[in-house]
Amino acid sequence: MTACSVSLENVSHSFAREDGSLHVLNDVSLDAGAGEFVSIVGPSGCGKSTLLRIIGGLVEPSAGRVLIDGEEPRRAQRQMKVGYVFQEPALLPWRSVRQNVELPLEVGRRNASEPTGPVHPFPAEPADGAKTGALLELVGLADFENYPPRQLSGGMQQRVAIARALSFNPPLLLMDEPFGALDEITREAMRLELQRIWAGDQKTVLFVTHSVREAILLSDRVVVLSPRPGRVVATAEIDLPRPRDQAVEDSAEFLAYLDELRGALRVAA
Amino acid sequence: MTTQTTGERISLPDEQLAREARGRRVNPGQVLRGLAAEALPPLAALVIVVAAWWAYVEIDNTPEYFLPAPDAVAEELFDRPEFYIEHAWYTLKNALAGLAIGGGAALILAVAMAHSRLIEKSVFPIAIAIKVTPVVAIAPLFTVWWGFGVEPKIAVAALIAWFPMLVNGIVGFRSVEPAALDFMRSIDASATQIFNKLRLPSSLPYLIAGLRVALPLSIIGAVVAEWFGSAEGLGRVIQISNANLDLPTVFAAVVVLAIIGIVLNLALSLIERSVLSWHSSNQ
Numbered sequence: 001m002t003a004c005s006v007s008l009e010n011v012s013h014s015f016a017r018e019d020g021s022l023h024v025l026n027d028v029s030l031d032a033g034a035g036e037f038v039s040i041v042g043p044s045g046c047g048k049s050t051l052l053r054i055i056g057g058l059v060e061p062s063a064g065r066v067l068i069d070g071e072e073p074r075r076a077q078r079q080m081k082v083g084y085v086f087q088e089p090a091l092l093p094w095r096s097v098r099q100n101v102e103l104p105l106e107v108g109r110r111n112a113s114e115p116t117g118p119v120h121p122f123p124a125e126p127a128d129g130a131k132t133g134a135l136l137e138l139v140g141l142a143d144f145e146n147y148p149p150r151q152l153s154g155g156m157q158q159r160v161a162i163a164r165a166l167s168f169n170p171p172l173l174l175m176d177e178p179f180g181a182l183d184e185i186t187r188e189a190m191r192l193e194l195q196r197i198w199a200g201d202q203k204t205v206l207f208v209t210h211s212v213r214e215a216i217l218l219s220d221r222v223v224v225l226s227p228r229p230g231r232v233v234a235t236a237e238i239d240l241p242r243p244r245d246q247a248v249e250d251s252a253e254f255l256a257y258l259d260e261l262r263g264a265l266r267v268a269a
Numbered sequence: 270m271t272t273q274t275t276g277e278r279i280s281l282p283d284e285q286l287a288r289e290a291r292g293r294r295v296n297p298g299q300v301l302r303g304l305a306a307e308a309l310p311p312l313a314a315l316v317i318v319v320a321a322w323w324a325y326v327e328i329d330n331t332p333e334y335f336l337p338a339p340d341a342v343a344e345e346l347f348d349r350p351e352f353y354i355e356h357a358w359y360t361l362k363n364a365l366a367g368l369a370i371g372g373g374a375a376l377i378l379a380v381a382m383a384h385s386r387l388i389e390k391s392v393f394p395i396a397i398a399i400k401v402t403p404v405v406a407i408a409p410l411f412t413v414w415w416g417f418g419v420e421p422k423i424a425v426a427a428l429i430a431w432f433p434m435l436v437n438g439i440v441g442f443r444s445v446e447p448a449a450l451d452f453m454r455s456i457d458a459s460a461t462q463i464f465n466k467l468r469l470p471s472s473l474p475y476l477i478a479g480l481r482v483a484l485p486l487s488i489i490g491a492v493v494a495e496w497f498g499s500a501e502g503l504g505r506v507i508q509i510s511n512a513n514l515d516l517p518t519v520f521a522a523v524v525v526l527a528i529i530g531i532v533l534n535l536a537l538s539l540i541e542r543s544v545l546s547w548h549s550s551n552q
Contacts, residue, residue, distance in 0.1 A: 084455035090448035
């Protein structure tokens with residue numbers, strides 16, 4: 001499947017609360033072209049996760065609209081166009097690594113042929129063996145396909161979550177601080193791996209993070225949100241050679257981007 | 270590719286982990302020793318209790334119609350085992366049927382209540398009212414309605430077993446990791462799929478905890494119901510022999526009930542260990 005474009009038009013959102021409403025997003029407009037890697041950075045609580053949830057069709061925005069290849073998020077979701085990676089791996093502990101990766105395929109088959117009705121919660125037969133094997137190879141977990149998640153480290157679990165999001169080859173990948181809970185060493189390795197995966201088949205990636213460094217290292221473009229209610233305060237095209245590793249972080253260009261974006265965050269606050 | 274080296278670097282701890290996991294082989298000697306370590310302390314405690322009981326009866330010269338010695342109880346048991354097996358089967362059968370009916374109804378209700386706060390709000394007070402009403406107060410009524418057959422016993426067992434299953438079911442079906450639920454929704458899973466693939470397996474620890482409470486309760490229910498009119502069952506045996514001051518028989522029936530309880534509890538532990546091997550309580 002080819003990559004797809006995402007376009008946000010004047011998206012605002014408020015959460016209804018007992019003591020009035022909480023305004024989290026204020027008139028956010030942004031576009032991600034097909035195959036583009038766009039990061040959204042902002043201070044914690046600025047609504048960046050909510051923004052991603054709106055794009056993923058998990059939350060209805062109070063105002064404005066989101067189009068994924070010209071369609072509503074819920075429709076894109078139904079066509080299995082959206083792969084979501086959350087901050088926690090959110091694996092199902094009673095399923096092996098392989099069964100976790102194949103979960104979206106099982107769920108998606110409903111739309112094709114599978115009769116609706118009770119399904120056994122512990123399926124014995126995998127969906128598409130060879131494909132899953134290749135995916136696990138891609139995230140470096142080929143030897144662990146039959147392991148229960150609890151026997152894996154946090155970084156390995158998050159790699160399973162990434163493989164799970166990739167299992168149905170969605171053209172759009174939404175990542176909500178996917179490396180936030182990992183240690184520094186694992187995070188470095190995961191950043192490189194993500195670049196490798198992204199370079200392999202140019203998916204559109206929307207990546208939420210609070211780390212400006214991480215955003216610059218990974219993205220074609222970085223969007224900076226202000227504190228709550230979040231609005232776009234700066235956008236920077238990142239023109240650095242790929243693949244980018246730690247060496248890039250010491251280059252003058254990288255530091256210039258870092259300065260620029262940190263400045264934008266400071267001004268916004 | 271430049272990423273080749275990094276791929277090797279990060280896969281190193283993985284391989285170590287794999288090697289460690291493969292090295293964890295099951296040793297039969299170890300298993301036996303483990304079992305002995307599990308069984309020995311409770312057996313020793315049991316021996317001490319029985320010895321004290323026996324010593325008391327011997328020293329005090331207690332008459333048998335007041336407190337029979339352990340050997341008298343054992344003699345009674347081994348004298349006519351088929352008698353006890355027959356009555357135990359009657360009681361057990363009713364208890365399990367009651368557990369199945371009460372537990373099944375509770376789970377269906379729990380699914381509905383976990384899905385809708387309105388249903389929970391309207392039905393839960395009734396559930397509490399049924400729960401707080403002493404089952405011994407209702408049991409005679411069932412005998413009036415259904416006579417001396419198995420129906421009132423099954424009904425009492427069902428009535429007493431359903432509440433713990435209901436409460437645990439509601440909590441269980443609701444206790445889903447929010448992020449896992451988000452993921453299911455992000456792949457457009459239907460409510461049925463979310464129930465089958467996420468809510469039901471997540472609730473299993475709670476359902477088994479509910480069974481741990483409901484199972485012995487269902488036996489209590491079946492025994493109590495026999496008090497109010499029955500031709501068979503260990504409850505009936507206890508009632509009649511008690512009236513005749515035939516205490517060895519009373520004790521023998523009580524011992525059989527205890528054995529049933531222990532065996533069912535062990536069976537539940539085995540089921541729990543195999544079904545919930547993924548759960549943190551089994552690590």
